Amino acid sequence: MVAPTQLQDGMIQTTLGEVPLRDLDVRTPPQPETEDVWIIARECYYKGDAFPEHKGTLVRRDVWVTVKRGQSAAGKGGL
Amino acid sequence: MANSAGLTTSFKQDLLNGLHAFGTSVVRGSTTADSFKMALYQTTASIGPSTTAYTATGEVSSANYTAGGAAVTNGTAPTTSGTTAFWTPSANVSWTNVSFTTDCALLYNNTAAGKNSVGSYTFSAQTVTAGNFTLTMPTNDATHALIQIA
Numbered sequence: 716m717v718a719p720t721q722l723q724d725g726m727i728q729t730t731l732g733e734v735p736l737r738d739l740d741v742r743t744p745p746q747p748e749t750e751d752v753w754i755i756a757r758e759c760y761y762k763g764d765a766f767p768e769h770k771g772t773l774v775r776r777d778v779w780v781t782v783k784r785g786q787s788a789a790g791k792g793g794l
Numbered sequence: 795m796a797n798s799a800g801l802t803t804s805f806k807q808d809l810l811n812g813l814h815a816f817g818t819s820v821v822r823g824s825t826t827a828d829s830f831k832m833a834l835y836q837t838t839a840s841i842g843p844s845t846t847a848y849t850a851t852g853e854v855s856s857a858n859y860t861a862g863g864a865a866v867t868n869g870t871a872p873t874t875s876g877t878t879a880f881w882t883p884s885a886n887v888s889w890t891n892v893s894f895t896t897d898c899a900l901l902y903n904n905t906a907a908g909k910n911s912v913g914s915y916t917f918s919a920q921t922v923t924a925g926n927f928t929l930t931m932p933t934n935d936a937t938h939a940l941i942q943i944a
Contacts, residue, residue, distance in 0.1 A: 719818070721828045722916075728891055730893075730924045748921075749920045754920065754934045773821035773923060774924065775923055775924045775925045776924075776925050777922065778921075778922050778925070778928070779837070779930060780927075780930065782929065782930065782931060782932045783932055784937065785880075785882065785939050785941055785942060786801045786914075786942065787801070787944055788801050788942065788943040788944065
């Protein structure tokens with residue numbers, strides 16, 4: 716089973732078009748968490764040889780925003 | 795300007811006026827439940843509790859993002875626990891292969907002629923780059939549901 720932040724082997728869509736997963740450095744940097752929201756971000760940096768001018772460049776970023784608690788009509792609606 | 799979170803004030807009034815129908819069966823003239831959508835906004839937008847309806851002003855723009863946002867799956871009827879009524883979409887809302895920066899999602903009634911607002915949900919600004927953006931819904935109970943009326 717592949718975790719949401721994992722990319723499956725194969726070609727991955729990026730700003731450079733589709734590139735092999737092996738050409739990407741995948742990171743999940745810590746994101747701010749509040750009592751109402753939890754965020755996960757997955758960042759892919761290019762490390763391949765096909766586009767040497769883009770080495771080290773962020774070429775894809777996915778985001779998951781989990782609403783831990785919604786809004787109440789009884790009080791403050793801030794997250 | 796900036797975005798802020800909260801069930802919109804107009805939504806509370808619209809509830810009293812019987813405007814919204816979240817249920818899978820409807821107790822009013824119409825025989826079908828309303829459909830709802832989530833739209834995403836830029837950090838410079840002014841979405842919040844004073845927002846009365848969907849607006850394209852300040853909405854994010856991207857390939858694979860359709861203006862007006864994405865449909866919300868409404869497969870669970872509103873229910874109660876104790877003195878609280880609540881409702882949560884029955885599925886997450888997501889966009890695939892998009893690029894934008896957002897910090898706010900507006901839930902609105904897409905069936906209503908006025909695209910009346912329901913609630914504004916904010917989070918720290920996030921940039922999506924040639925990737926997927928997913929809004930994961932909370933647990934549907936009295937203290938976590940997307941909409942709670944205590």
